[in-house]
Every structure is written in C-alpha cells, then in structure tokens.
Amino acid sequence: MRNIEIDELGATPITERKVEVVERKGLGHPDYICDSIMNQVSVELSKEYMGRFGTIMHHNIDKGMLVAGEVKTKFGGGVILKPMRIIFGDRATFEVEGEFIDVNNIAIDTAKQWLRDNMRFVNPDLIEYQVEIASGSAELTDIFKRKNAILGANDTSAAVGYAPMTPTETIVLETEKHLNSPGFKERFPESGEDIKVMGLRIGNELQLTVADPLVDMFIESERGYFQKKDELLEEIKAYVSERTELRTSVYLNMLDREGRGMGGIYLTVTGTSAEDADSGQVGRGNRVNGIIPLNRPVSSEAAAGKNPVSHVGKIYNVLSHRIASEIYMNVPDLREVYVWLLSQIGEPIDQPKIAAAQVIMEKGSIGSVEKEINEVIDKELANIREFCMELAYGRIAVV
Template sequence: MANNIIIGSIIDDSVEMAERKGMGHPDTICDEITEQISKELCQYYIKEFGAIMHHNVDKALLVGGQSKPAYGGGKVIQPIQLIIAGRATAQIKDKKIPVEDIAIETAKKWLQKNIRHLDAAKDIKITSNIRSGSADLVELFKRFGKGDMPLANDTSFGAGFYPKTPLEETIIMIDTLLNDPTTKIQFPFIGEDTKVMGVKAYSKRYFTIAMAMIDTYITDLNDYISKKEAVKAYIIHSLELTDAEVHINTADDYNNESIYLTVTGTSAEHGDDGQVGRGNRINGLITPYHPMSLEATSGKNPLNHTGKIYNYFAMDLSRAIVESKFADYARVFIVSQIGKPIDEPQLLHVQLKNKNADNKTIERFAKEKLKELSKYWDRILYQ
C-alpha cells in the first residue's frame, strides 16, 4: 500500500478491515470443541432427562506443543495440551452423568474429524476440569416450567449486524475455499490452520493469508514456493480476485529457509496457543468496523445464557429487518439482567441505515421476534 496512513471521517465506509480464523487455528479449535461439548451434553440431558440441564463449558486453553517439521515428513516431539474447564450438572438424583468422559471423547472426535494430520491419541493431551455449577445458577433452571420463558443466566449483552460487506464476504469465501474438501484433494499440503486478513483502502483490496503447509507433501524449498504460488493462483482464479492483492505466508524468509511448514497442519503443534473467545464471532468473522461482543459464545448453554443467546438473536434480528425490507442495513444491541425472563431485555437498541418502515412497525416486529426466545435453544442446538 503506497500510503498506509489514512485520515478519514467516522462515517466513511471506503476503508475497512476484517479477519477470519480457519478451522485449525488454535483459537478456533478451542471454540469449536467447547461448543460441540455443550451440544453433546444437551443431547445427553434431553435423552436421559427430557430437558437441558445447567452447564457452561465455555473455558478452554490450548497450550502449543513442539515439533520438528522436515521436508517429506517431520514429527511432533512434545504434545499439544488442551485444558477444558467450566460447570455442568453431573448428577440428577441417583443418576451420575459422565461429564468428563463426554468432554474428552467429544474433543478427540472433533480433532480426528477436522484436523486430518493430527493424531489425537499421541499429538495432544486433553484434560477436563469441568465442575458442578453454582447453586444460584442451577436454581435459575428450576424457576421456570416446561414451555415457560427461561430466566437469564447472566447480565450480558449481544451485538449483531446485517448484511456483511463485500470484503467480509470475500474473506469468508477465501477461507471456505482453502478448507473445502475438493481443495484438499487438489492441494493436500494445505493445513487446516488458516487465517485471512482483508483490508479495503478506497477501491483497492488486500488479502493476507496465513496457511499452514504440511511437510509430508513438500520435498524442498523450491517445491514449497511452487505449491504456495499455485494456491495463490487458484484463489485468484476461483474467486475472480484479479483486482486484489493476495499474499500468502508473508513471514517466509527464503534466504534462511524459514517457512510455514508444519507436521500436523496447525500452528498449535509448535508453541502457538489458543483460547475460547479470541476467535471468530458467531457470524464467522472478527469485524472491528462493525459492532461485536467480546463475549465467548462457545460452550455456553443455549437455554438461558444470554451471553450466547443474545448474540445469535442480535444477528438474526438484524438479518430479518433487512430481509423484510425495513432498512438496507441494521445493527442490534441487546442486554439482559440476570434472573429476568430472556424475552424482557433491559434494553434492545436497533440502529438502521436507509430506513423504509416507521418505528412502530419495527418495534412490533422486534417484539414478535423476542417471543421466539423460549425455543431459541433448538435453533442453536440443531442449526
């Protein structure tokens, strides 16, 4: 970029940036595994007791291991550590619930399914420290009957917007393309750990991609360079990005042969750590130019934890407003008070651009959408 300092107006949308962390990024691994554990617990609770029980398994820390990548295939010499923590109902009357077993097995299955070259039996050590829930929070589950509106598990806010910008859509398309099964067949050396940063400066777009490459498929430095350039050409051609600058693995130093080579396809194998809540929001992006909550939604129960539910609701209401042609752009902010019905937020704030409907119409529309919150767990659990 010729001039990388831009001074502009706060309402100027000709400059923006956003990013997306791919499936094998350490932060995404933590998010995805804790969310899957919550879903498995929900399904177990429903099957055994007919209802979702109190749980919030929304804490996880991934401690990077150590590896020795090598052309043709290296090895992991110190395993990754994944520490899962949170709270969950572990016993109902005389029935004990295997919370720890569910958590560990779910994590292993997710890794086996999503990180192709990571051996979940030896390349990672998984520890679960999920404990019983707070008595006060468990009590909130008991204070409403079946079909009633759940009571907020926390004082939290959610934020959402719609639609995404063309830059944001393209970032998702790039990452989706890199991790598409057909791409992996054509380019098996692409690891699951990807990150795409997009920048728009007036009419120019720049995409910087971090892409772990798997050493088994790389014979030497020239082969690495050739394969990286082939992926770049594939992205530009597939997504018609001829008007954009695309850069891959910009930290590579060919002179010192310091390149993004991995054994497993994730940077977690050698010192890159991860944590729940540091990755993508529920729309799949990190968007500094649009509102977003820093609340970690992954692993929170979908029944009454507004730190999760309200973020989904804000995104859904924003989309519904635009798709109903009430406005061209919407963003929604919503905040709860612990112990209050989740359909009675302390504040629901809607901001619109190019509004096409009167305030009363939009207010009635929002109130109707709030009534759906008693069944929102189903929308989250089975999406």
C-alpha cells in the same frame, strides 16, 4: 409489552467508508479449534441432559484452552516431540436426582470426534486432555430447577448484531471456507487447516493477506515449497477475482524468505500452528457470524460453550445477528441494521431489559418502517424457546 426502542443511526455505511478491516481465523487455527470443541461439548451435554432428563441442565464450557505442543518439521514428513494439550474449563451438572452424568468422558470423546472430523493430520489419541470442569454454584444451578418455559437470564449482559455483511466481510469469510473445503484439500493436500485471512479495503482496493501452513509430508525441498506456494497463490487470486468487483491483491505466507531453510518457510507436521507455535483460547476467535469485523460494534462475550437456554452471552450474541438479518430482509429502504439486546439477571430471556434497533436508512424516514421493525423484533423474541433448541442441538453455528 417488550422494551423495544428503534432509532435512526446517523452514520456512514461501512461500504462507503474509506478503510475497512476484516479478519477470519480458519478451521485449524488454535482459537477456532477451542471455540468449536467447547461449543460441541455443550451440544453433546445438552443432548445427554435432554435424552435422560427431558431438560437441559446447568453447564457452561466456555473456558477452554489449547496448549501448543512441540514438533520437528522435516521435508517429507516430520515428527511430534511433545503433544498438544486441551484443557476443558468451567461448570456442568454431574448428577441429577441420584443419576450420574459422565461429563469428563463426554468432553474428551467430543474433542476426539471433532478432531477426527476436521483435522486430517492430527491424531486425537496422541493429544493430552485435562478436564477441569466442576459443579456450578447453587444460585445459578437453581435457575434450571424453576420449571419455567422460558428461563431467567443467568447474567446481566449485552450483545450486538448487524446486517448485512459487506462485500469485504463476505469475501474474507468465503475465501477461508473455500481453502478449507474438501474439494480444495483434495486438489491441494499440502494446504494445512490453520488458515487465516486478513482483509484490508482502502476505497475500491482489497488486499488479502493469507496464512496457510504447508504440510511437510508433501514437501520434498525448499524449492518444492516455493513452487507449491506459487500454485496456491495463483489459485487464491483466481478465486477472489471471480467473486468481487473490488481491485484485489493477494499475499501468502509473508514471513517466508528463500535461502533460509526451515527458518524461512511455513511448514507444519499436522497442518496447525497449535503443534508448536501458537496456543488457543475460547473467545479469541471469530465472532458468531464467522469473522472479526474491526469496523463494527461487537459483543465482548465468548458465545462458544455457554449453555443455550439461559446464558444470554450465547443466546443474545447469536440472536442479535438473526434479528438484524430478519429486519434487513423484511423491512424496505434500509442500508444497515444494528440490534442491541441487554438482559437483566433473573428476568426471562424473552423479556430483555432493552431490545434496540439502530438503522441507516436508504431512503425515507424511520417513522415509515418503525412498526415493521418492532414486529420483527417482537416475533423473534416470542420464538426464543425454539431458537434456543436450535442452539442446543448445534443447528446454528457460533464460530
């Protein structure tokens, strides 16, 4: 029997609260870049371990950092003065039964490929790479040698997920994805990747503040910048207004000031502020459902880069959201669902110390749905090995 508890939550649903705040750090944000690259390193290491040894070995690549460089922006195209630096941190398995795993080159090659695939104006060969990954501790490494079908948790840690997403959360997420979509970039190549969307809902009014660095090679003058900015703003307004019933206001690049030259406009050489203005770090970006929902309980662990078979800071982070979604979609009469998972170090990850569901009912009583909720939680935990393999091969997003 699993330790499952179900409770009715006496709270006002988020959509009925007067104020809601939601943030999304986009594709080219330094924190998003760190999370994405370090998690992809975990995916590539998992593939390497599986392909060569038939199992995933100990690793956690969740202490990465992106150190900002230095550029000189210029109308028509600026120059890079000092390259960005990517630092890879924490632990991995470098040797198995006398066979060497080239962790350092896997990490660097993975970062270069991610940058090629996602950042149009960043040359990965001009970035500096610093690999500080070392071998793991004996006790944590030993977890992977115990040959259990379900590994023990490598930490005592808690996570929380929820469902459904609110209209505000959804539009914040979808707006950034639209602005960074290939089709949008084809129409507006001057739009950089380092897009951030901050949503504020007060009652039925939604205010979106968007930051989008324009790429200087497409901008010939200060006047040209503000013309392009106006075009982008109108495009964003049209997109948002068609996808929400809320009254909307959209603001773009609010630090801009006409007449101040380069000091009054948001220009970049490469499309990301990591080129000279802002460093990045794993765990400071979006939660695993793609947003930073300030009205919700959220997990404190950084999921990106952690190993997918024993590190509950990753597994439970993502799984709690999946379980909450499954409950919401399959159990009737629910307004909101919150799922809490707590591990105990060394115990099998499919047997959490507690798996708790808190629900806000649409109608009826908790007793009418308790059995169905229990069955959903039990089923998802029973299938945790398959879930971990989805994480291992990068089939589930964590940023």
